[in-house]
Structure formats: C-alpha cells, structure tokens
Amino acid sequence: MADKPPPPPPPPHPSTKPKPKPPTSAAPPTAPARPTPPLKKPPLAQPPPPMSRPLKPPPAHQFRQQQQQNQSTAGGGRKRRHRGHHGGGGCSGRRVCCLATGFLLLALCLALAAACLAYLYYHPRAPSFHLQPLTPTRFHVSNTSSTPSAMDVTVSVRVVTWNPNDRVTFQYGDGGEGRVALSDADGDVALGWAPVAGFRHGARSVATVAFVAAAKGVVVDDAVAARARDGYRRRRLAFKVVVDTHVGARIGGGGGGMRVGMVPVRVLCDGGGMAPRGGVGGTVVGPMSKCQVYLFRVRWLMPVASKLQLP
Structure with missing residues (x-):
C-alpha cells in the first residue's frame, strides 16, 4: 500500500503577524516606514440647542404648603382627622368667648342707660x-x-x-x-x-x-x-x-x-x-x-x- 502524502501546512492566522526576517549582514539596517494614519472625516455640523429660560424656584409659601401636604399625605387620614378635631374646638372656644364678651358689654350698656334714666327722672342730690x-x-x-x-x-x-x-x-x-x-x-x-x-x-x-x-x-x-x-x-x-x-x-x-x-x-x-x-x-x-x-x-x-x- 503506497504512503499517503503529508497534509498541507495550515494557513497563517490573520491575527498573527509574520515575524520579520533578520537582516543580512550585507545590507545595512534601514528604519521601518511609519504607516500613514487614516484620514478622519470632519464631524457634521449640528444645529444649536434651543435657548431655554432657567427654572425659578417656587415661592417660599408654596414650598411650605407642598411640604405640609407631603407630611399630611405620609401621616395618613388619622392625622388629618386629628388636626380637624383640634381646629373645630378652637373655633368653638373663640365663638363662646366672643358671645360672652358681647353679652357683658350689652349688660353694661343697659345698666348705664338705666342709671342715666333714673338720674334724669329722680334728679338726686347729695346730702x-x-x-x-x-x-x-x-x-x-x-x-x-x-x-x-x-x-x-x-x-x-x-x-x-x-x-x-x-x-x-x-x-x-x-x-x-x-x-x-x-x-x-x-x-x-x-x-x-x-x-x-x-x-x-x-x-x-x-x-x-x-x-x-x-x-x-x-x-x-x-x-x-x-x-x-x-x-x-x-x-x-x-x-x-x-x-x-x-x-x-x-x-x-x-x-x-x-x-x-x-x-x-x-x-x-x-x-x-x-x-x-x-x-x-x-x-x-x-x-x-x-x-x-x-x-x-x-x-x-x-x-x-x-x-x-x-x-
């Protein structure tokens, strides 16, 4: 049976570079030539961004109201009901105080009017x-x-x-x-x-x-x-x-x-x-x-x- 021929050598990998051969003693060494960098294309001109006004911070009272709303939302409905109960009690207390003061002033005015009428009618004199x-x-x-x-x-x-x-x-x-x-x-x-x-x-x-x-x-x-x-x-x-x-x-x-x-x-x-x-x-x-x-x-x-x- 005849011998098979040897297989061909594998092709060199594209990623591997062939090793340069050492220069001969006859020829003088020469500097390798630098590769020329590829030419880059200039970037395309982009339109300027639209001018926008700087955002102004909200007023102080709006900021406080927003914080209070956030706190009340985080606290839940029970906290809101608690605040509403106290607010109603304060309003009723002020209403009672105003009514009492009004009745007192009315009583003083009536007493003063009665004293003036009695003085004009009886016209008292001191002893x-x-x-x-x-x-x-x-x-x-x-x-x-x-x-x-x-x-x-x-x-x-x-x-x-x-x-x-x-x-x-x-x-x-x-x-x-x-x-x-x-x-x-x-x-x-x-x-x-x-x-x-x-x-x-x-x-x-x-x-x-x-x-x-x-x-x-x-x-x-x-x-x-x-x-x-x-x-x-x-x-x-x-x-x-x-x-x-x-x-x-x-x-x-x-x-x-x-x-x-x-x-x-x-x-x-x-x-x-x-x-x-x-x-x-x-x-x-x-x-x-x-x-x-x-x-x-x-x-x-x-x-x-x-x-x-x-x-």
Whole structure:
C-alpha cells in the first residue's frame, strides 16, 4: 500500500503577524516606514440647542404648603382627622368667648342707660353735712418743769345732715369711725377717736351723727400747750373732725325702687369752733361749719344743698 502524502501546512492566522526576517549582514539596517494614519472625516455640523429660560424656584409659601401636604399625605387620614378635631374646638372656644364678651358689654350698656334714666327722672342730690360747735367736757393741760406738757381732752361731737331729696333714702352702715384733732399753727394734735353707729336717713329729713372722742396724756410742746390753754379760756379753739363710714341709697318711693350698694364715704369738717358757755338744756348755740363729702376719697360731684334746711 503506497504512503499517503503529508497534509498541507495550515494557513497563517490573520491575527498573527509574520515575524520579520533578520537582516543580512550585507545590507545595512534601514528604519521601518511609519504607516500613514487614516484620514478622519470632519464631524457634521449640528444645529444649536434651543435657548431655554432657567427654572425659578417656587415661592417660599408654596414650598411650605407642598411640604405640609407631603407630611399630611405620609401621616395618613388619622392625622388629618386629628388636626380637624383640634381646629373645630378652637373655633368653638373663640365663638363662646366672643358671645360672652358681647353679652357683658350689652349688660353694661343697659345698666348705664338705666342709671342715666333714673338720674334724669329722680334728679338726686347729695346730702349736706354741718358741724355744730364742739363742747369740751374735759380739757386739762399739765404744766410742770420736770415732765413734758400733756393734754387730757374729752370732746362731744355732733354733725347734722340734711337730705334734700323727695324720693331718695340714704342708709349709713355700722362700723364707722370718727376722729377729732385740735388745729394749731405747728400742726394738728389728735384728740382721739370713737366708733360711729349706722342709721337710716329718710327723704327730706334731718339726722344727727354724734360721738364722744377722748384722749389722755397727749404729749405736746410747751408753746402748743400755752396756746391751747389761752384758746380754751377765750373759747377760741379750732377743731377738725373726720368721719369715715359707708353709705347706700334707695331710689324710689315705698319698699321698691332701685338700690345702690354700700360705698365708702368720708365727711371732712375743717374749721369747727368751740361752743360758748351758757347753753340752755344742752342746746349748742353758735354758727355751724360746713363739711365736705368724699366718695371713694373723691369729692362728691352731685349737687349739694347750699344750706341746712329744716322741715
């Protein structure tokens, strides 16, 4: 059997490059030629992008509203119902407060209108107060060289008041206080105090506020003691009387009418004189001094009777 011919050698792989043959010694080495780079085509011209305005950020309030909406959406419907419940309670509370304030203002307006109508209809006037001359039942001034001068004084005080109104009645409360002081150039000298009882002062009537003040061992200067002794001998002592109490009023006849609650009142009688000797039957003879009336420590602005009128 004849031998088979050998197979042909495989073709060289395209990726593998044939190894260059070493140069011969006869020919001088030459530099390999550089391959020329392929020519690139210029890029095609593209149209310029359209001009667009820069986006502006949303306003601050819109941003906050968007955040709140996102939070409420994330919290769910239960959170929204909870907020709605609180909002309704606040609205109802404000409504109740507004209604209460409106009713209070309406009540004040009605009360003021009623007071103005009552004043115009009844035309009330303040009572007048006059201080009778004081009667010192005891007046003793000690004068020794070893001890300072002292005064022992007991004074009887009577304040006469006149109510000029036809349909207004005054009621003076208990717990009042009356004080007496001796007027002097160097200052007033307190001569004691006494309680004042309450009383009812009817329409067009005269009432009397009477009390007895006593002071013992009141230390004074020698000059004041000398002037007091001289004034007592001449019956020229000057006194100051203050009465603090409470007064209420009833406007209208009979058992009805409008009532006014108790308010503080002060009766100030400055410049009271001393009663002369020779009173008959305990009657004090002499001119009376007029007193000032103060409500809430403010002078009474209502019309006051100019003089004491007897029924």
